[in-house]
Structures are given as C-alpha cells and as structure tokens.
Amino acid sequence: MAPKAHLFARRRRAAISNAPRILYPRVKLPQPPPDGAKETPMTADAPITQDMLTIPRKLPEEGRRNLIGMTRDELRAALIAAGTPEKQAKMRTGQIWQWVYFWGVRDFGAMTNLSKAYRAFLEENFTIAVPEIVSRSVSADGTRKYLLRIAGGHEVEAVYIPEEGRGTLCVSSQVGCTLTCSFCHTGTQRLVRNLTPGEIVGQLMVARDDLGEWPERGRPRPETRLVSNLVLMGMGEPLYNFDNVRDAMKIVMDGEGLSLSRKRITLSTSGVVPEIAKTAEEIGCLLAVSFHATTDAVRDKLVPINRKWNIETLLEALRAYPRLSNSERITFEYVMLNGVNDSDEDARRLVRLIAGIPAKINLIPFNEWPGAPYERSDWERIESFADIVHKAGYASPIRTPRGEDIMAACGQLKSASERARKARRGVESGA
Numbered sequence: 001m002a003p004k005a006h007l008f009a010r011r012r013r014a015a016i017s018n019a020p021r022i023l024y025p026r027v028k029l030p031q032p033p034p035d036g037a038k039e040t041p042m043t044a045d046a047p048i049t050q051d052m053l054t055i056p057r058k059l060p061e062e063g064r065r066n067l068i069g070m071t072r073d074e075l076r077a078a079l080i081a082a083g084t085p086e087k088q089a090k091m092r093t094g095q096i097w098q099w100v101y102f103w104g105v106r107d108f109g110a111m112t113n114l115s116k117a118y119r120a121f122l123e124e125n126f127t128i129a130v131p132e133i134v135s136r137s138v139s140a141d142g143t144r145k146y147l148l149r150i151a152g153g154h155e156v157e158a159v160y161i162p163e164e165g166r167g168t169l170c171v172s173s174q175v176g177c178t179l180t181c182s183f184c185h186t187g188t189q190r191l192v193r194n195l196t197p198g199e200i201v202g203q204l205m206v207a208r209d210d211l212g213e214w215p216e217r218g219r220p221r222p223e224t225r226l227v228s229n230l231v232l233m234g235m236g237e238p239l240y241n242f243d244n245v246r247d248a249m250k251i252v253m254d255g256e257g258l259s260l261s262r263k264r265i266t267l268s269t270s271g272v273v274p275e276i277a278k279t280a281e282e283i284g285c286l287l288a289v290s291f292h293a294t295t296d297a298v299r300d301k302l303v304p305i306n307r308k309w310n311i312e313t314l315l316e317a318l319r320a321y322p323r324l325s326n327s328e329r330i331t332f333e334y335v336m337l338n339g340v341n342d343s344d345e346d347a348r349r350l351v352r353l354i355a356g357i358p359a360k361i362n363l364i365p366f367n368e369w370p371g372a373p374y375e376r377s378d379w380e381r382i383e384s385f386a387d388i389v390h391k392a393g394y395a396s397p398i399r400t401p402r403g404e405d406i407m408a409a410c411g412q413l414k415s416a417s418e419r420a421r422k423a424r425r426g427v428e429s430g431a
C-alpha cells in the first residue's frame with residue numbers, strides 16, 4: 001500500500017560519526033528493479049487462477065507464517081503449501097528473497113515485480129517480522145546495545161561494535177544458557193528457550209535498520225558496510241542450538257541477500273565437542289573457543305562443560321577444525337581472572353597445549369558484574385601473560401572492553417535488564 005517514495009525514504013543512511021567503512025565483498029549482486037518496474041506476469045503455463053484473484057482473506061497475524069528465518073527450501077515449500085503453483089515457486093522464492101534480504105523490504109505491497117494478485121496472496125498468508133527493539137543504548141565509545149523483544153515476551157540483547165575499518169554485530173543464540181560458567185553473568189540465568197533461525201537473522205536485520213544500512217534505490221550503492229562481521233558471542237551456547245544457528249547462518253551467508261561471507265562470521269563455543277566437526281562441515285564459519293584455563297582442575301570450575309569434554313578431548317576436535325572448515329585460525333578466548341588462571345606458568349602451559357593448532361589468543365580482561373566471584377587481573381599481569389604468548393609466535397590481542405558503560409561487554413548481556421526487572425519486583429537491590 002505504501003507509496004514507493006515513502007518506502008525508500010526510510011532507507012536513509014544514519015549519520016554515524018567515526019563509522020567504520022569496509023568494502024562489500026565482490027559478489028554478483030541482484031539488480032534493483034527499474035523505477036516503476038512492471039509487474040512480472042504469471043507465466044502462460046501457470047496462469048493466475050480465479051482463487052488468486054478473489055478478495056484476499058487475510059489470516060489473523062498468528063495464523064500467517066513469518067518468512068524470516070526460512071531457508072530457501074523452506075520458503076519454496078511454504079509458498080507451494082499456501083497455493084503457489086509448483087512451477088513458479090523457485091522464481092517466486094528468488095524474488096521474495098531479494099526483496100527481503102537484499103533490499104530490506106518489510107511490506108509485500110512494495111514488491112513491485114510481483115503481480116498485485118500475488119502480493120495480495122503473500123499478504124494473506126505470510127508476515128515479514130523481525131524482533132522489536134525495546135531499547136537502544138549507545139556507549140561513549142560508539143557501541144550500541146539493543147534490547148530486543150521476541151515471541152513470548154522474552155528479551156535478548158545484541159551489540160554493535162564499530163571499530164576502525166569494520167563493524168561487528170554480536171548476536172545471541174539463546175535466551176539464557178543451560179551452562180553455568182562461574183565467571184559469566186548469562187550463566188547465572190537459566191535457559192528460557194532457544195532462539196529460532198528468524199530471531200537470530202532478525203538481530204542482524206534490526207541492526208541494519210537502525211544503522212540505515214539497506215541499499216537505496218535510485219542512489220549509487222555505498223561502497224562500504226557498517227556491519228561487516230558477525231559474532232555468535234551473545235547470550236547462550238550456539239552449539240546447543242545447532243540446527244537453528246546453522247539455518248540462520250545459511251540465510252546470512254546467502255549471496256543474493258545479506259551476503260556476509262563465512263570468513264566474517266565467528267561462532268564462539270564453550271566446547272561442545274560433538275558439534276565442532278558439524279560446525280566445520282555444515283556452517284564453515286570461523287571458530288572461537290572459550291578456553292579460559294590450562295588445567296582440567298581449573299577449567300572444571302570455570303567452564304563446567306569441561307567435566308564432560310576435557311581439555312584433551314576439546315583440543316583433539318579443535319585440531320581437526322581448520323582442515324574440515326578450510327579456515328585459517330581458531331581463536332582461543334581467555335578471560336583474565338586475578339590469581340585464578342593468569343600466571344606466567346599458565347601462559348607457558350597454554351602455549352604448549354595448543355602447539356600445532358593455527359591460533360590467535362584473545363585475552364579478555366574480566367568484565368565484572370555485581371556479585372561476581374572473581375576480579376579482573378592487573379594490567380601488568382595481563383601484559384606479562386600476553387608477552388609470553390606473543391613470544392611463542394601467537395597473536396595475543398588484549399580485548400579492549402567495549403561498551404562497559406552500558407553493560408554491553410562480554411558476559412554482561414541481559415543481566416542489566418534482568419536485574420532492573422528483578423529490582424522492580426523487589427527481588428534484588430539492583431546495585
């Protein structure tokens with residue numbers, strides 16, 4: 001219904017100071033439909049049927065299926081199930097896909113290369129729904145944290161981190177987490193549910209809405225990307241929601257839509273060993289692992305999944321990963337906890353353990369949260385640790401905490417909103 005001018009006006013790029021600029025990958029991009037594009041008539045061998053021309057009887061919102069999060073095959077099957085002739089389904093899938101994931105269109109009425117009857121048919125049967133932004137906090141360092149509402153009234157957080165020359169979106173894969181890593185605030189919250197593929201992809205889509213990052217018709221395409229990288233490092237353990245994460249990443253990587261290359265996606269796991277080879281084979285993205293300790297005794301306490309799959313078993317799976325996924329290095333995440341895992345001896349042991357694995361070691365100064373049983377290591381300690389790792393030939397960046405003023409740093413997600421809610425109910429002081 002909305003006139004085109006209105007539709008594309010909302011695609012204005014947000015003015016973001018110091019916004020990183022990064023080139024789009026060289027993929028063949030779909031051509032924009034020409035201005036005032038003619039509707040594509042249904043093919044002669046599959047004419048518009050009388051059913052399709054009847055006045056649409058729109059199903060109630062809850063009866064219509066959300067297209068976001070369906071893989072191409074699922075979308076095609078859903079179109080057929082709703083009445084699209086089989087012969088047309090592949091073409092319709094491609095057309096809808098581009099509108100939704102390349103152009104960012106949320107209104108079937110704007111899909112001008114589909115016939116009016118077909119647009120009405122889509123409107124009757126489907127929705128294009130992404131999570132709702134409940135609130136957005138912007139840190140002094142430019143980090144943006146989104147609190148998002150999903151079906152069932154649950155909330156998850158996603159964080160956008162602008163950096164020099166790139167921009168990373170950190171997305172959640174679960175509401176809460178089944179695991180109970182003792183240094184992680186998400187680990188103190190029970191698992192509420194897995195996110196659906198649509199809710200995972202939707203986090204990227206709302207971030208692009210907020211950043212004004214959809215292509216604009218009639219304007220030269222910007223050469224740069226604001227969200228150039230995606231990390232699955234928000235709330236939850238992505239490998240305990242494998243199928244949904246895989247389907248979401250398939251959609252994100254599709255070259256005719258959001259088109260993020262697999263080498264710009266990093267999945268972080270606490271070490272769900274049986275799913276690591278599957279990640280290589282079925283997703284092929286980069287892998288990060290929450291290593292955090294160099295002995296089983298300490299890792300059992302910090303990352304309790306270690307009791308199920310210990311350091312040796314984990315390293316075996318990691319050794320195979322680069323070959324299986326055809327990717328370069330594995331990122332070892334190592335949170336620096338004062339007096340717990342941060343000695344020079346730990347650094348030397350770490351280097352010995354990972355020998356032979358192409359690796360980068362990401363040292364994360366512990367992000368404190370109220371009631372946390374640990375403290376952040378001193379800066380000198382972190383540097384000394386980094387030095388040993390660096391001298392052994394590994395890149396060992398110390399991750400600068402981002403967005404701390406808005407509780408957007410690693411391991412702090414959701415906690416702020418959850419705490420605020422508990423405080424309102426008088427359960428906790430909310431300090």
Ligand code: SAH
Nearest residue numbers: 184233236237268269270290333367410411
């Ligand atoms: N569940 C996955 C991904 C989410 S956590 C995993 O555990 O890998 C993302 C990263 O933040 C992990 O490396 C995690 O160990 C780390 N992290 C969690 N809490 C933290 C905290 N309070 N300070 C610093 N890093 C933390």
Ligand code: SF4
Nearest residue numbers: 177181184187236270
């Ligand atoms: Fe879950 Fe990862 Fe936090 Fe561990 S570190 S509790 S796996 S989110």
